[in-house]
Amino acid sequence: MLVELAIGDAYGAGFEYADPAFVTRHNTLDGYVRHPRHHGIRPGAYTDDTQMTLALAELRASGVEWTPESVASAFVTAFHRDPREGYARGFQAFLGTVRTGAEFLARIRPDSDKSGAAMRASPAGLLPTAAEVLHHTDVQARVTHDTADGIAAARAAALAVHYCHHGLGPVAEVGPWIADRLGSGVWARPWRGKVGSKGVMSVRAALTALAAGGSLSSVLRACVAFTGDVDTVATVALAAASRSAEIRADLPRALLDGLENGPFGRDHLARVDAHLR
Structure with a gap:
């Protein structure tokens, strides 16, 4: 799982918020693409999505006990x-100035509803029960994204892994299954168009690509074809x-x-x- 999500992250990083014409022309899976504007990330290098997931x-x-400070x-x-x-x-910049988990927690403002908690949620999805998945996901999400949408997006991303890992149903039904578990029909609605920075957007797009099934290649191409925050979409999917x-x-x-x-x-x-298995 970690290698595949890192490939999704690294491949998607070449297309993040790039012009749709650039995406259409280069989204071939023939190799990694250098981003037309962000030259600091070399082709094949993963980003924060994978680094935080790896952590x-x-x-x-x-x-080690799973607590806010250990996270x-x-x-x-x-x-x-x-x-x-x-x-x-x-x-x-914030990470560059903190040296311990306690210092991190004392200084962070965990009020984001963006995709940071969702992009790194997959390790919790491998746990045996949905209750364990949700507990571990909530703990890590609240460290940085202690908002209703930030936590919900992380929960949906982790449950998608749980659903697939344990073979709980056809992959085409992953969205409705998550919607039922989380009590929100938003996860059953297919995503259309460019993906913005909000966590709910990235995860809905990832679920849409995932539900189409087929192969990892087809899922990856579909993620990038949305345009926008596609490295996170591809990481989650x-x-x-x-x-x-x-x-x-x-x-x-x-x-x-x-x-x-x-x-x-x-x-x-x-x-x-x-x-992790």
């Missing part, structure tokens, strides 16, 4: 050991899609081989992933 995956694999500490550790582009500018027995694992070799493989890259992601 939570490592926390889960470690067996915040995981974010701080992951950032300082491997500083990278992709974070919102203000949040990146591929996390869940990679756990579905219905969806063919056919990501091109160029994307697998081209994904960064430094100390916290492809091989590290695969090792951590193996401890």
